[in-house]
Amino acid sequence: MADFRFEIIAKDMNCRARAGVIKTRHGEIETPYLVPVATSASVRGMDCDALERIGVQCVLANTYHLHFQPGDKLIGKFGGLHKFMSWRKPIFTDSGGFQAFSLGLGALHGTKKIGFIPQNKEVKEEKKEEELLAKVSDKGVEFRSAYDGAISFLTPKDSMEIQSNLGADIIMAFDECTSQRSKKEYVKKSVERTHRWAIESLKYHDKKQALYGIIQGGFFKDLREESTKFIMKQGFDGIAIGGALGETKKDMKDVLSWIMGILQDDARPRHMLGIGWVDDLFECVENGLDTFDCVHMTRLARHGGLYVASGEGNMKNKFKIEINKAKYSEDKKPIDSTCDCPTCKKYSRAYLHHLYKAKEISYYTLATTHNVYFMLSLAKKIRGAIIKGNFKELKKEWIGV
């Protein structure tokens, strides 16, 4: 049995928001929590010491990437990811299902993203079927390595073995994501496949690891409900929500309401895959989600987007300033005057503007440190508000509704 427990310590009276603690053999995660993504066993822009200094409680690493480079078997020889990357706290791994999407169907449909997708904006160059780096069949996914072209066929069993080698505390069932542009007929078949894979994942997974089942079904109410009911009744340690969530933020709320209408009394921890904007965090917490992972906060930092709190930050500017703008070149203020992160305690916007322009490596570390600290502080504030019973007020203060 996995050394894994989830305790709910407070629930909001007016919505599904809840505060809790996930307990693993590598320590605790206080929820709601936004998990920084360490794709290749490293959060882009921060080493593990840097993560520890700002109190990061857990990270999420990627099965697909680590399987190909440096190889999960190699990591297994080290005794798993914790030892390989010298990270003592809890680790999540995804299952590779997302890359089956982003390198397969997503590429075919011209989008690498899932989750909430404004359809008119996100359609990029479409790939042809023969160019795809991932091909899904009932048996599993044939991946062509983006690193060296090597072919690797992953079944649910393989994904579980890889995740066992990686040795994370919390792992994900192997699933298929569908695209926002997938037809209902395809999504229906895909959900059935994901459910068969869920059963196989349960069968083959390393029982020392906590396994989350993933709810799919795209933007189809009946399929989302069917998937929720199916995943819920299996013996998973936690429940994750994956896949396409419609075209607007309103659509995402609808998907969550379909799922949560069924899932609401389930006591297991709930993880939302690939969500991480400020307003998404509030919406998902309001709908009863406990943890989230997203490359957004770290990627945004690398591209010059730095978070600012409610007040200067708002829904219109997405709670960020663009540090490349000339107006910051002489700005002596910290990025965010309410922030206690190591970057804001020491450096000015002008200096960060300069480092960004000069493409200094220190820009990436300082900016990433700020964005991660900022979002984790926000998650902490949200948690505190749930415990105190004023989550709705905090949400209103930040996103206006």
Place this chain on the structure above:
Amino acid sequence: MADFRFEIIAKDMNCRARAGVIKTRHGEIETPYLVPVATSASVRGMDCDALERIGVQCVLANTYHLHFQPGDKLIGKFGGLHKFMSWRKPIFTDSGGFQAFSLGLGALHGTKKIGFIPQNKEVKEEKKEEELLAKVSDKGVEFRSAYDGAISFLTPKDSMEIQSNLGADIIMAFDECTSQRSKKEYVKKSVERTHRWAIESLKYHDKKQALYGIIQGGFFKDLREESTKFIMKQGFDGIAIGGALGETKKDMKDVLSWIMGILQDDARPRHMLGIGWVDDLFECVENGLDTFDCVHMTRLARHGGLYVASGEGNMKNKFKIEINKAKYSEDKKPIDSTCDCPTCKKYSRAYLHHLYKAKEISYYTLATTHNVYFMLSLAKKIRGAIIKGNFKELKKEWIGV
């Protein structure tokens, strides 16, 4: 008057090596010291907190780069580099003279380097005269900005004004470097020009800053001696050695012996510009140099060269391992088992090999941290050996002679 003092606390009986302390208004530098280079007001790969954590005592920033980006006037508005980059300890700035070389004569002669240059190896693509980004005349240097093409004419007076705006503790006189391929006739004229500029630098420099004069003269004994005598008799706070040092390590030793034969009893601190390999450090210390600056240790780290101590490290492998090599992919050892740096205390070669291959930003910070810590520890060991009277033994242990 500059708040600046140099105390020699120990001298070696058998050579010119000496241990000392440079005292500035921003703190002390224990010599011999290898100064990390913060070209654009940041050491590549480390933020100022990271430098402080490993006890770095000072950095050297570049006048040319900061003049063009973000501009010395802007930095002046912040009260100087210390405040702009949030660095409390001593700062050196160079004068822009090196870039007058690397963008001018160096480019014309197909080399961007000065110092010790194996002539057969370093000749790269030669630029034509009209393509040069720096043109030297008696009055000064016309720079075309590598950033945006803007023209800026720098005289010694301008260099002093820029360095005053930057506000470093220790600044350099404006000088002209010559190339290893410069003819004696040119070098002779250039030395005379450098001497006139030295006088002007002394006249115009900010008297709160300690000013070092620079000895030039290429690989010509009489010119080096003439330059040493001239610079020595001016009222500089310290003496620096610049320019071409011949083609072999033996040549470099010759240049140092010509200079030190004259300079040996001078009590001012001596700085060697652009030197930073392990064996160079020993040679230069043995010849009575106190401080050094070089991008080598940080650049090497970024390209996968990681320092290892005497034993595994030797003259043949230049005291480094190349972390990209496949043999390190499963190596559980730290980079250097004798090193106490934050990287060696926590991470394996295998993990660094992986991060390097994955081009993770954390590779650059962890690798740079190691190399800087390693070289500063070596400087500290050298200092300790001079104080204890066993410098020669330490040198023999490391470089065999």
